[in-house]
Amino acid sequence: MYEVYFHNFKKRVALTEEEEALIKSYLSVKKIRKRQFLLQEDDVCKTIAFVEHGMLRSFSVDDAGSEHILQFAAEGWFISDMLSFLTEEPATFNIEAVENSELVLISKSAHEELLKLSPKYETFIRELITNAYIALQKRINANNSQSIEERYEDFIHNYPDITKRVPQHMIASYMGTTPETISRIRKRLTTRK
Amino acid sequence: MIATQTIAIIGAAGNMGSAIAKSLAKGNYNLLLQASHVQKAQGVLNEIKKANPDISAEVINCSFEASWEADIIILAVPYQAEQVVAEKIREVANQKIVISVSNPLNSTYNGLLTNELSAAEELQDLLPNAKVVKAFNTTFKADFEKPFIKDTQVDAFIAGDNKEAVATVKELIETVGFRAVNAGGLSVSRTLERMQLLLIQLSVANNYNWHAGWKVLHN
């Protein structure tokens, strides 16, 4: 239930049994089914979700009704609308389960308590947020400077697992393109080989 | 829009569990109806689906699984069964709202089985990391079908220490159709449990036919 979470935690920061028990007392575990929402746009995001098992995605919907995927989160990743979580402004994203999933959740109030009580929790969270920041910066840079082919190749190289597990139209939405374009790129890649 | 919350009703085939489930089906919730044998709750589920064709609801026999998936857990079991259920669900009830509906009545209805602490406080001790809220204990099963008695809306009292949890439970009470009255912290549940003891005694003495309730009159 918390195995992946604490495995990840201890990779970064060592924990005694008491420290682990303290942190655990502030977490909650939740199962969520495919297509259920953890967060809907305009609601305030009150949790950070860590994926133990399964996969979630965050996305926004534009005025024309098209979805734009910001992030996929598979085992060992966390997902939230950090802007909404930190500022308590309405969320601009939806978070939905792509597969039946098991989550470890931390609420805003529990998160704040733990930041005060546990320096190790603070270190862990700082690392997670730093890594997410780096990933976001890389993604923006790639969007601005790389061709769609290059970005797609990087994606399937970096995330072979996600490539297999999510439908192609979602990868297209993540890349900011159409499923047809992704199809064409895939064909080119296979003929090149 | 708010992401639909999942509510596990433990003991959903019982008097209270089925009444609560049917009433909450009017709201926007996913319902998990727990019963020791799924056939027992199947009738309740059928009724709910007939009245609310679009609802997401299902029966489940494992209280641990139901609570794992839930955001809110309602324990609609007798006081005597609460300890066993609490032990089963402890790990997955962490940080979740757990609603205590029980009235710890003795077998002759002339007193309570609890000592100083209320049943809800005992449940909080059994589930130290859950947010226990006392609610739905001062209303009879029949009140759920008819939350107005002779044109007067029945009051339903809430006691809990966690503000956010109390606010969420207030929404459930309003979904059922009662007027929600925030009575205070969890220790006020001692009074709420005694209020129901009195209402039961009055109901027996005066033939209220188990359709009676409390109303606070005020200006």
Ligand SMILES: NC(=O)c1ccc[n+]([C@@H]2O[C@H](COP(=O)([O-])OP(=O)(O)OC[C@H]3O[C@@H](n4cnc5c(N)ncnc54)[C@H](OP(=O)(O)O)[C@@H]3O)[C@@H](O)[C@H]2O)c1
């Ligand atoms: N009836 C009312 O009007 C009313 C009003 C206010 C509060 N309450 C409170 O609500 C709770 C439920 O009352 P109820 O009238 O709904 O009772 P009930 O009809 O007897 O239902 C209780 C359910 O709890 C489950 N259960 C689990 N362990 C049990 C055990 N050891 N003994 C008996 N049942 C067990 C049973 O389901 P499974 O067999 O599926 O496990 C049963 O269907 C009680 O705490 C009561 O004080 C009742």
